[in-house]
Amino acid sequence: MANAKRIAPNILVTGTPGVGKSTLCQKLVELTGLRWIEISKVAKENECIEEWDHEYQCGVLDEDKLMDGLEDTMANGGNIVDYHSCEFFPERWFDIVFVLRVDNTILYDRLTSRGYIGRKLEDNIDCEIFQTILEEAQSSYKKEIVHELQNRNLEDLENNLQRICLWLQQWFE
Numbered sequence: 001m002a003n004a005k006r007i008a009p010n011i012l013v014t015g016t017p018g019v020g021k022s023t024l025c026q027k028l029v030e031l032t033g034l035r036w037i038e039i040s041k042v043a044k045e046n047e048c049i050e051e052w053d054h055e056y057q058c059g060v061l062d063e064d065k066l067m068d069g070l071e072d073t074m075a076n077g078g079n080i081v082d083y084h085s086c087e088f089f090p091e092r093w094f095d096i097v098f099v100l101r102v103d104n105t106i107l108y109d110r111l112t113s114r115g116y117i118g119r120k121l122e123d124n125i126d127c128e129i130f131q132t133i134l135e136e137a138q139s140s141y142k143k144e145i146v147h148e149l150q151n152r153n154l155e156d157l158e159n160n161l162q163r164i165c166l167w168l169q170q171w172f173e
């Protein structure tokens with residue numbers, strides 16, 4: 001079994017930028033004590049950025065270097081991985097995958113208040129409208145471990161936290 005040696009499960013939280021991954025992960029860490037792995041941050045700290053994409057104002061990942069660096073941590077389990085893409089992670093790493101979703105009008109407001117404009121703003125809105133990350137997750141992981149979670153407001157957030165904590169409790173049992 002892929003998770004035979006894990007002391008705790010590995011959770012992937014993914015979705016378009018602005019859907020609320022960091023907010024959810026921060027709360028999950030407080031509730032569960034699991035380790036939060038923010039891929040963008042880890043990539044920067046470990047020099048896993050190959051180049052800078054000027055149009056999108058973001059780094060292009062050296063995926064192989066990043067994966068090698070995370071392998072031992074992931075093998076032990078107990079991690080919540082947070083990233084806006086998911087197809088390049090090894091499938092065996094994750095016990096469950098959550099894809100956060102929001103209505104595009106809500107996402108628009110969140111991204112404009114973050115300072116996104118022009119192409120970067122439009123492409124991220126399109127990414128959500130065309131459910132690109134959900135489809136990416138469904139084609140990269142077993143369908144039964146991929147869960148779509150609406151994350152429009154604080155009530156959704158609360159429900160999502162409860163649902164994930166319940167799943168975790170069952171995993172430990």
Ligand SMILES: Nc1ncnc2c1ncn2[C@@H]1O[C@H](COP(=O)(O)OP(=O)(O)O)[C@@H](O)[C@H]1O
Pocket residue numbers: 015016017018019020021022023024110151152153154155156157
């Ligand atoms: N469930 C929610 N309800 C209302 N606002 C939220 C919710 N989740 C996140 N936000 C807000 O949306 C913005 C983007 O959230 P963030 O967690 O940074 O998203 P991501 O990590 O996916 O880019 C932040 O301003 C955050 O406060």
